[in-house]
Amino acid sequence: MGLLLAENKTTSCDPYNGTYFGESCVPGAKPASTLCSLCVGQRDPTDPTKDKCATTSMEQYAGYSGAFRCLVEKGDVSFLKHTTVFENTDGTSKEDWARGLLSSHYRLLCTNGSQAAVTDYKSCHFTEIQRLTVMTRPEARESVLQFLKEQQVKHGRGGTEEMSFAMFNSSQFNGKHLLFSDSTQCLTEIPTTDYRAFLTENFIRATESLNACSSPGKLHIQPWVSVKVERSQRCCAYYVTEGG
Numbered sequence: 001m002g003l004l005l006a007e008n009k010t011t012s013c014d015p016y017n018g019t020y021f022g023e024s025c026v027p028g029a030k031p032a033s034t035l036c037s038l039c040v041g042q043r044d045p046t047d048p049t050k051d052k053c054a055t056t057s058m059e060q061y062a063g064y065s066g067a068f069r070c071l072v073e074k075g076d077v078s079f080l081k082h083t084t085v086f087e088n089t090d091g092t093s094k095e096d097w098a099r100g101l102l103s104s105h106y107r108l109l110c111t112n113g114s115q116a117a118v119t120d121y122k123s124c125h126f127t128e129i130q131r132l133t134v135m136t137r138p139e140a141r142e143s144v145l146q147f148l149k150e151q152q153v154k155h156g157r158g159g160t161e162e163m164s165f166a167m168f169n170s171s172q173f174n175g176k177h178l179l180f181s182d183s184t185q186c187l188t189e190i191p192t193t194d195y196r197a198f199l200t201e202n203f204i205r206a207t208e209s210l211n212a213c214s215s216p217g218k219l220h221i222q223p224w225v226s227v228k229v230e231r232s233q234r235c236c237a238y239y240v241t242e243g244g
Contacts, residue, residue: 021235025070027062028055038074057176065176069097077109077235082121087183129203132181133190145189152187 022034029035031053040060041052051058061070064084071078086092089103108116108124116124136144154161157168168185170178180187196204 024235025053025061027053027059029053038070063177072097072101075235082125085118127202127206130199135195148187156186
């Protein structure tokens with residue numbers, strides 16, 4: 001969405017007020033809006049609206065895998081990471097909803113209007129973003145870095161105390177991606193650098209375009225990677241968070 005806004009391919013507030021797409025699931029948006037109309041929450045038969053459009057794993061369509069699930073079950077298009085399809089197809093995922101899904105049944109929509117196989121993400125994508133990053137104030141960098149290194153030795157994959165607490169596995173808490181993404185393999189130190197140099201100007205331009213819109217509740221949409229669609233299609237996005 002940031003790229004569409006930055007390149008003037010859509011009216012600045014369309015992504016917020018739900019007019020660019022038809023029905024959508026954008027967790028974190030207002031539950032009564034079209035941006036939440038495809039969301040399902042916990043699918044509790046006694047309370048159909050329970051956790052609908054929540055930004056946590058209680059909304060079954062939250063997160064990248066949730067956005068892909070939305071595409072599988074309800075949507076026409078989804079905004080995903082380049083790895084999401086492969087993480088949920090071809091027998092990789094054990095989730096009931098992902099059984100029998102084949103990566104070859106899905107296509108990328110490229111910025112030039114063409115289509116590509118999901119394996120061609122290097123040449124067909126909206127933008128490139130850095131992996132999720134722990135950020136802190138400059139004066140706290142060393143203490144936070146040391147703490148994370150120590151905890152990873154104990155509680156990371158193969159850690160000495162992983163059985164008591166796993167940093168990269170949320171299943172013991174009946175959730176997903178609670179501290180870090182459950183697909184995280186390890187944390188890697190990034191050399192001291194200016195955040196703009198690390199994130200890249202293209203990414204910052206796209207992200208800043210999102211916040212240029214004066215939207216209800218000052219919504220801030222998290223960045224994502226992937227496709228281009230027509231206004232009438234149903235959209236499954238990553239999520240939206242409330243900001244000040």
